Amino acid sequence: MGRYHKACVAIAATISLLAGSVWGTGTGFAKEIDPNDPEYNTPGFPLPTVEDNENDSPLTGGRIDWGITDDTPAPFTVLNYGGLPLPIDNFVNIGDSYTTTAFYATTLGEPCFHNAIGFSAAVGAQTGLAIRDAACAGAGIPHYWHTMKSFQFPIAKAPQRLAIDKHTKLVVASLGGNDTYTSSMISVLAGCLASWSIPKYYNQGNPCARKMAPEMMPRAKALVPALTYMYKDAKKRAAKDAVVIAMGYFNPLPKNTEKCLIDGPAPKGDLKFINEIFSVINHSIRTAAKKAGVLYYNPSAEEDYAQSSCGAPFARMISITGLPEYSVPFHPTLTGHYNAAEHVVKLYNQELTARRRGKTIAPQTWKAPYHPVN
DSSP, X not given: OHHHHHHHHHHHHXXXXXHHHHTTOSOOOOSSOOTTOGGGSSTTOOOOOOOOOOOSSTTOXXXXXXXXXXXXXXXXXXXXXXXXXXXXXXEEEEEOHHHHOOBGGGBOSSTTOOBTTSXXXXXXXXXOOEEEEOOOTTOOHHHHHSOEEETTEEEEEOOGGGGOOTTEEEEEEEOOHHHHOSSXXXXXXXXXXXXXXXXXXXXXXXXXXXXXXXXHHHHHHTTHHHHHHHHHHHHHHSOTTOEEEEEOOOOSSOSOOTTSGGGTTSOHHHHXXXXXXXXXXXXXXXXXXXXXXXXXXXXXXXXXGGGSTTSOTTTSSEESSXXXXXXXXXXXXXXXXXXXXXXXXHHHHHHHHHHHTTOOSHHHHTTSOSSOOO
């Protein structure tokens, strides 16, 4: 096990370089309610939280408050709208880092870390719709409704919903993951890696699950009202004939991790927890999609073992370390972005075809599984 622990330390050190910059970018709540906090003025919020006095753990973190409110000017048009808000048919991407970040070499040097050839670019190219990529790394559901910071930077970004207008023909909304974490996703998972490499915590048995599950599971299950409000608002703001797709998240791990490299250094209970928390998030998204009457798409539904983080580099759709694909750890690879874009466009075209016959494929999409195929 010593060899595995050394490997785990190396991985944790690598991710810590990134986690150090995103620590505190999540949407967890402070101990006391602040009525001016946008997270308490978001439909469907606040989410449940757990009082935690355990500071002696690598699985803790806070958030940076830059004092940005709805009254803060957000002057950067392209950042706010993810493109120029011209009066032409457009596709709007609502989301977080799962749809913005991918291959580092084509990552744009702006506060939300959009990728020049990633998910939104692929959807726009295949649909012919003008792209408005309002998504931003670190975003949560409050970022859909309120002016908030861009990732960890003190740069105000207007509410993502403003990118949607009566010329919007397609909306893909993929938010909720960062609202489940009480710190940023990367810092939480980096903390898990650290706990696996430190005997004091590893020997306690499933340290990641024991620390995070009591809070994250209830929050993931409580997302449904907030997601439903968001999807309904997107439908209302978009064109009358717009297609709205509620998109879930790639699951970092398959159900069976026996042949996966991470199965050595990580306790099986923690690996099961990581798989289950993403499945619960995707289930909440599916439930909310049905309540709002929009299409549902879960990237994990097509994700088999070979395409998960346990699969071969460059063929897999998500990576734990980001190497050798040169992408963000615990995030989709470019392969994942292209796969998701292909399925979104397929659903969009299928829905347009169904509507010409006076029907919809939405009920069919609500039957899609919310967990990986294996």
